Amino acid sequence: MAAVTTELTTAPPKNxxxxxRSALRFRIGRAVLLVLFALFFAVPLLxxxxxxxxxxxxxxxxxxxYWRYIGQDPEIxxxxxxxxxxxxxxxxxxxxxxxxxxxxxxxxxxxxxxVVEFLCLLPLTIPxxxxxxxxxxxxxxxxxxxxxxxxxxxxxxxxxxVILVMPYMYRSLDAGLSxxxxxxxxxxxxxxxxxxxxxxxxxxxxxMLSAVLNAALLSVALVLGEFxxxxxxxxxxxxxxxxxVAQISSGVTVALAAASLMFVFVLLFALxxxxxxxxxxxxxxxx
Amino acid sequence: xxETDTPVTAEATRAGVEVRLEGLRRQYGAVxxxxxxxxxxxxxxxxxxxxPSGCGKTTxxxxxxGLEDADGGRVMVGDKDVTxxxxxxxxxxxxxxxxxxxxxxxxxxxxxxxLRLRKIGETERNRRAGEMLELVGLxxxxxxxxxxxxxxxxxxxxxxxxxxxxxxxxxxxxxxSALDAKVRATLRDEIRRVQLEVGITTLFVTHDQExxxxxxxxxxxxxxxxxxQLGPPTEVYSRPATPFVAQFVGLxxxxxxxxxxxxxxxxxxxxxxxxxxxxxxxxxxxxRPEAVDLLPVTDGATGPLVGQVIATSFLGAxxxxxxxxxxxxxxxxxxxxxxxxxxxxGSVARVTFRPDPVLVVKG
Numbered sequence: 001m002a003a004v005t006t007e008l009t010t011a012p013p014k015n016x017x018x019x020x021r022s023a024l025r026f027r028i029g030r031a032v033l034l035v036l037f038a039l040f041f042a043v044p045l046l047x048x049x050x051x052x053x054x055x056x057x058x059x060x061x062x063x064x065x066y067w068r069y070i071g072q073d074p075e076i077x078x079x080x081x082x083x084x085x086x087x088x089x090x091x092x093x094x095x096x097x098x099x100x101x102x103x104x105x106x107x108x109x110x111x112x113x114x115v116v117e118f119l120c121l122l123p124l125t126i127p128x129x130x131x132x133x134x135x136x137x138x139x140x141x142x143x144x145x146x147x148x149x150x151x152x153x154x155x156x157x158x159x160x161x162v163i164l165v166m167p168y169m170y171r172s173l174d175a176g177l178s179x180x181x182x183x184x185x186x187x188x189x190x191x192x193x194x195x196x197x198x199x200x201x202x203x204x205x206x207x208m209l210s211a212v213l214n215a216a217l218l219s220v221a222l223v224l225g226e227f228x229x230x231x232x233x234x235x236x237x238x239x240x241x242x243x244x245v246a247q248i249s250s251g252v253t254v255a256l257a258a259a260s261l262m263f264v265f266v267l268l269f270a271l272x273x274x275x276x277x278x279x280x281x282x283x284x285x286x287x
Numbered sequence: 288x289x290e291t292d293t294p295v296t297a298e299a300t301r302a303g304v305e306v307r308l309e310g311l312r313r314q315y316g317a318v319x320x321x322x323x324x325x326x327x328x329x330x331x332x333x334x335x336x337x338x339p340s341g342c343g344k345t346t347x348x349x350x351x352x353g354l355e356d357a358d359g360g361r362v363m364v365g366d367k368d369v370t371x372x373x374x375x376x377x378x379x380x381x382x383x384x385x386x387x388x389x390x391x392x393x394x395x396x397x398x399x400x401x402l403r404l405r406k407i408g409e410t411e412r413n414r415r416a417g418e419m420l421e422l423v424g425l426x427x428x429x430x431x432x433x434x435x436x437x438x439x440x441x442x443x444x445x446x447x448x449x450x451x452x453x454x455x456x457x458x459x460x461x462x463x464s465a466l467d468a469k470v471r472a473t474l475r476d477e478i479r480r481v482q483l484e485v486g487i488t489t490l491f492v493t494h495d496q497e498x499x500x501x502x503x504x505x506x507x508x509x510x511x512x513x514x515x516q517l518g519p520p521t522e523v524y525s526r527p528a529t530p531f532v533a534q535f536v537g538l539x540x541x542x543x544x545x546x547x548x549x550x551x552x553x554x555x556x557x558x559x560x561x562x563x564x565x566x567x568x569x570x571x572x573x574x575r576p577e578a579v580d581l582l583p584v585t586d587g588a589t590g591p592l593v594g595q596v597i598a599t600s601f602l603g604a605x606x607x608x609x610x611x612x613x614x615x616x617x618x619x620x621x622x623x624x625x626x627x628x629x630x631x632x633g634s635v636a637r638v639t640f641r642p643d644p645v646l647v648v649k650g
Binding site for chain 1: 352354373374375376377378379380381383385386387389390391400401404405445448449452458
């Protein structure tokens with residue numbers, strides 16, 4: 001016992017020194033890693049901006065011509081508008097399909113949970129190329145039934161994109177649903193007189209707002225960056241037009257790429273603040 | 288919902304409605320959760336359904352709430368058949384075992400939620416929510432969110448929320464199970480006080496016999512989807528109708544006995560029997576520990592009722608003493624701690640039975 005006591009009284013200074021050193025080493029290591037990763041992400045982005053503001057090569061004079069061109073070229077503007085519209089429609093339709101389905105499966109058909117999960121994750125395992133082979137004949141019919149004034153509008157791609165975003169949306173919504181007691185909340189609301197629509201809109205949705213926004217953002221990002229399906233089905237969305245413009249002017253393409261990347265970054269940044277409005281957690285004492 | 292301006296105090300005079308469950312059946316695959324349950328709850332009555340897990344008590348409550356569909360039978364509220372009515376049209380207040388407050392709303396908003404669905408104006412809504420929170424003693428916490436309240440407070444808000452819609456029936460699905468012992472006892476009494484004040488017909492489901500016996504007007508003991516006994520707490524406790532009830536409610540000694548008319552010979556002592564016992568012959572008497580008395584033996588006397596004390600356990604105001612009666616097995620006696628001092632481990636004691644009627648069952 002005496003030996004232990006002396007060791008305890010003499011040990012701390014030595015220990016503290018070692019601990020402080022290891023903490024310092026940890027902090028330095030962390031800072032180095034952070035800088036490395038920041039560079040990894042920032043350098044290409046800065047290079048994009050740098051390149052898109054030079055007139056001919058890296059030694060040429062500064063110009064905003066390429067950036068201005070984005071706003072002027074009718075083809076780019078149409079593609080931009082259509083892609084944003086497509087992103088919106090896809091997120092809304094996929095959410096409207098998935099959220100009620102997933103809540104219903106949780107409440108009433110728990111045995112189907114695995115099946116629904118499998119179905120929703122399936123698009124992830126099938127290459128876009130293979131999907132297009134299946135969709136091509138369907139899109140022939142879609143094109144046939146599209147009114148003339150909307151002919152060749154890429155907005156009809158929403159059908160395909162709803163399927164493409166499902167895996168990401170499913171994961172995000174599933175995490176959100178797991179974080180609340182859906183069953184009890186729904187039953188409590190029902191017993192108070194709420195119909196199913198009220199349960200969804202006033203009880204389930206507000207409590208998984210950040211998961212829903214997350215899911216929506218993921219699908220927006222995916223739709224804005226989609227090239228393969230649009231290109232193979234011959235629709236001009238943002239990425240396809242970017243690729244076309246690149247044949248004429250690489251500067252405009254680079255400016256467009258930088259712009260769309262920054263747009264998604266801003267969205268992500270905004271999202272990180274949503275769902276944090278709640279006051280800090282306080283544990284009250286029972287009186 | 289037209290009498291919106293009726294003050295809460297006037298509700299105390301409003302009589303509750305009668306609830307009748309008639310031959311309710313519910314099957315989960317091969318498992319029968321409810322096997323033809325008949326139960327009538329009188330207006331304003333507080334009935335506790337008690338039983339082990341899987342006995343069907345929660346299923347009965349969920350069928351009454353409309354959260355599950357019956358495979359057979361009827362649910363009558365007043366003279367209305369609500370068997371096919373969806374939950375949100377049944378007008379029943381419910382408190383759940385799991386914390387069920389809406390996390391994105393304050394206590395007041397939670398309580399007002401049901402009133403909002405009934406299109407009651409904001410001022411009136413807030414006034415009534417305030418009254419309800421006062422009823423459960425949480426006026427000061429009205430603007431707190433669920434995560435800022437303790438478990439007991441959350442359940443009290445849930446009770447206020449359930450009562451705010453002035454339901455016809457109050458359903459309590461093990462509302463105290465998630466709480467710790469001290470809060471549980473306080474809240475239990477509070478629920479009873481509020482229920483008496485509002486005068487609402489109430490069904491309370493629990494697996495805790497102490498809870499059921501403490502608050503209910505009548506206790507229904509359930510087993511395997513059937514009601515074994517329904518009666519006032521004292522009757523269920525002291526005159527169990529079936530061996531299951533005798534063994535599930537409270538502790539019981541099983542002591543060999545021979546029935547002879549209206550008395551039983553329990554190891555030589557004559558004890559009156561409950562009419563539902565076996566008619567005659569050998570069996571086991573189910574004797575409550577508090578009906579067993581001990582006398583100190585110092586003269587070396589022997590007999591079937593004399594044995595050695597092998598264990599004593601101190602439970603606060605009372606103590607339990609285990610006596611080894613040899614071939615008749617162990618007998619548990621319960622007595623005030625002040626009288627238990629003379630019966631330490633190893634001492635010899637004589638067992639006597641109080642003349643309370645006992646249930647004798649076949650071995």
